[in-house]
Amino acid sequence: MQFDPKTENYGNKVAESFKKQAFMKTLGAKLVEVRPGFCEIHVPFSKALTQQNGYFHAGVIATIADNTAGYAAFSLMEAHSDILTVEFKLNFLSPGKGEMLIGRGEVIKSGKTLTICRSELYVKQGEEEKLCAAGQSTLIQIRNST
Amino acid sequence: MQFDPKTENYGNKVAESFKKQAFMKTLGAKLVEVRPGFCEIHVPFSKALTQQNGYFHAGVIATIADNTAGYAAFSLMEAHSDILTVEFKLNFLSPGKGEMLIGRGEVIKSGKTLTICRSELYVKQGEEEKLCAAGQSTLIQIRNST
Amino acid sequence: MQFDPKTENYGNKVAESFKKQAFMKTLGAKLVEVRPGFCEIHVPFSKALTQQNGYFHAGVIATIADNTAGYAAFSLMEAHSDILTVEFKLNFLSPGKGEMLIGRGEVIKSGKTLTICRSELYVKQGEEEKLCAAGQSTLIQIRNST
Amino acid sequence: MQFDPKTENYGNKVAESFKKQAFMKTLGAKLVEVRPGFCEIHVPFSKALTQQNGYFHAGVIATIADNTAGYAAFSLMEAHSDILTVEFKLNFLSPGKGEMLIGRGEVIKSGKTLTICRSELYVKQGEEEKLCAAGQSTLIQIRNST
Numbered sequence: 295m296q297f298d299p300k301t302e303n304y305g306n307k308v309a310e311s312f313k314k315q316a317f318m319k320t321l322g323a324k325l326v327e328v329r330p331g332f333c334e335i336h337v338p339f340s341k342a343l344t345q346q347n348g349y350f351h352a353g354v355i356a357t358i359a360d361n362t363a364g365y366a367a368f369s370l371m372e373a374h375s376d377i378l379t380v381e382f383k384l385n386f387l388s389p390g391k392g393e394m395l396i397g398r399g400e401v402i403k404s405g406k407t408l409t410i411c412r413s414e415l416y417v418k419q420g421e422e423e424k425l426c427a428a429g430q431s432t433l434i435q436i437r438n439s440t
Numbered sequence: 441m442q443f444d445p446k447t448e449n450y451g452n453k454v455a456e457s458f459k460k461q462a463f464m465k466t467l468g469a470k471l472v473e474v475r476p477g478f479c480e481i482h483v484p485f486s487k488a489l490t491q492q493n494g495y496f497h498a499g500v501i502a503t504i505a506d507n508t509a510g511y512a513a514f515s516l517m518e519a520h521s522d523i524l525t526v527e528f529k530l531n532f533l534s535p536g537k538g539e540m541l542i543g544r545g546e547v548i549k550s551g552k553t554l555t556i557c558r559s560e561l562y563v564k565q566g567e568e569e570k571l572c573a574a575g576q577s578t579l580i581q582i583r584n585s586t
Numbered sequence: 587m588q589f590d591p592k593t594e595n596y597g598n599k600v601a602e603s604f605k606k607q608a609f610m611k612t613l614g615a616k617l618v619e620v621r622p623g624f625c626e627i628h629v630p631f632s633k634a635l636t637q638q639n640g641y642f643h644a645g646v647i648a649t650i651a652d653n654t655a656g657y658a659a660f661s662l663m664e665a666h667s668d669i670l671t672v673e674f675k676l677n678f679l680s681p682g683k684g685e686m687l688i689g690r691g692e693v694i695k696s697g698k699t700l701t702i703c704r705s706e707l708y709v710k711q712g713e714e715e716k717l718c719a720a721g722q723s724t725l726i727q728i729r730n731s732t
Numbered sequence: 733m734q735f736d737p738k739t740e741n742y743g744n745k746v747a748e749s750f751k752k753q754a755f756m757k758t759l760g761a762k763l764v765e766v767r768p769g770f771c772e773i774h775v776p777f778s779k780a781l782t783q784q785n786g787y788f789h790a791g792v793i794a795t796i797a798d799n800t801a802g803y804a805a806f807s808l809m810e811a812h813s814d815i816l817t818v819e820f821k822l823n824f825l826s827p828g829k830g831e832m833l834i835g836r837g838e839v840i841k842s843g844k845t846l847t848i849c850r851s852e853l854y855v856k857q858g859e860e861e862k863l864c865a866a867g868q869s870t871l872i873q874i875r876n877s878t
Contacts, residue, residue: 606784609783612758635754635758638753643755646795652794670824671790674822677818
């Protein structure tokens with residue numbers, strides 16, 4: 295889908311918020327691409343992010359599902375606004391086994407108050423990307439007073 | 441609800457799996473209680489776990505929602521089995537602002553193949569616990585060949 | 587949980603909305619109880635409501651999950667307001683086999699804009715009630731201009 | 733996505749199950765198309781299916797979301813099998829206002845035991861189709877003993 299951002303500054307807005315999230319640094323996550331209604335984040339594999347079998351922990355995958363959906367939504371929100379996740383749902387489709395976790399979130403409905411997104415998570419092994427999780431999220435715009 | 445574990449060793453099974461999850465160490469998470477069909481995990485606040493406003497990141501909350509549900513389910517599974525999260529859904533009810541994140545997961549239906557759980561997440565500030573998220577999960581038992 | 591309704595008229599408000607839903611008549615559904623933050627609806631079994639094995643169709647169960655959550659939320663909303671379901675998630679725990687489908691919805695978080703509810707669905711056979719589905723919903727208050 | 737059905741008879745299998753669901757007749761629902769991993773169902777508008785504002789009831793939309801996902805999944809399952817919905821999640825994006833409700837479900841992951849689907853629901857008004865709901869479902873194959 296094609297969306298018009300409400301501010302030309304949408305890319306900076308997302309990048310600044312991402313930078314303030316210390317947890318992204320903890321995960322080693324990189325903000326790779328932001329377009330109106332779309333966001334892509336990468337997380338290189340690290341032992342510190344694993345579950346009992348040595349794969350990406352479902353919590354890491356869920357974090358990136360949430361953040362790609364959230365920033366896809368945030369890219370369409372007003373200049374002076376903040377964003378909160380209302381809820382999300384995530385299905386795990388195959389083990390999170392790979393050298394890189396790639397998350398892509400996109401807006402499917404941009405409303406006045408609420409935005410609905412889908413996110414897809416891939417694990418990259420060599421040149422192959424495999425879908426490992428797919429989710430759907432509801433986000434709400436918070437109008438800042440300043 | 442009351443459940444009978446299929447192995448007396450259920451507590452060790454959960455503790456061993458938890459210990460193998462390097463991501464739990466990264467979060468500073470502690471396995472606090474395991475009963476048949478129930479699990480409680482605590483995460484002390486740390487700057488490394490925050491989102492843009494300095495609160496617990498939704499991804500940390502989702503990780504603990506997933507793990508408390510997962511280990512509540514795992515406590516009822518067979519001795520030689522592994523567990524995977526099929527999917528979960530999580531609503532965020534209030535900001536994750538507190539000194540400690542407390543997750544409690546419990547089984548609401550224990551089936552042959554699938555187990556359904558609910559999890560509740562609280563942030564503790566002083567003596568007060570506030571509900572910050574509530575979720576519902578589907579887990580699947582994987583029978584090990586050994 | 588205990589909630590204070592914003593209007594004493596909350597019971598009538600719910601009953602009037604229910605009555606306007608022609609689909610409730612199609613299902614033979616009865617509004618059995620409304621309290622602040624709670625709603626119970628019953629649907630007697632009928633062949634017209636069945637899936638391929640002759641049990642209550644998942645869609646009937648989902649409808650009652652949605653409506654009990656919705657009216658539990660609506661009972662706490664302002665006098666001049668309408669309500670919409672933002673989203674819901676529902677797990678099916680056992681077959682919908684019984685003489686009566688009983689839905690109970692309750693609010694777990696009542697916010698300014700959004701309300702979060704849980705709903706539980708039971709099938710009654712003789713004197714026994716069996717949990718057949720459990721869900722979680724997000725509802726939004728729409729302020730009427732009149 | 734492209735999928736290979738496990739039986740050439742997949743279309744009949746779906747059509748027969750659909751025919752046995754008395755609730756589909758109650759809704760006036762028509763099975764319009766079945767391909768491997770895909771299903772489309774239409775429901776013409778009728779007063780009997782409405783909510784308080786005279787639009788398609790969320791429960792009708794949820795029923796078709798569930799059934800299109802279910803039959804998309806069922807089209808890929810073995811000849812002698814039955815299917816159950818494990819759970820689904822549905823976001824409502826705009827009012828169900830139109831002359832026809834159109835549901836399209838498709839498989840995004842076909843596993844040995846579990847199948848994951850997405851469904852999209854449209855309301856048709858004149859020549860225009862508008863997305864009114866989007867969901868994600870988990871289905872399980874039940875092996876029949878006969």
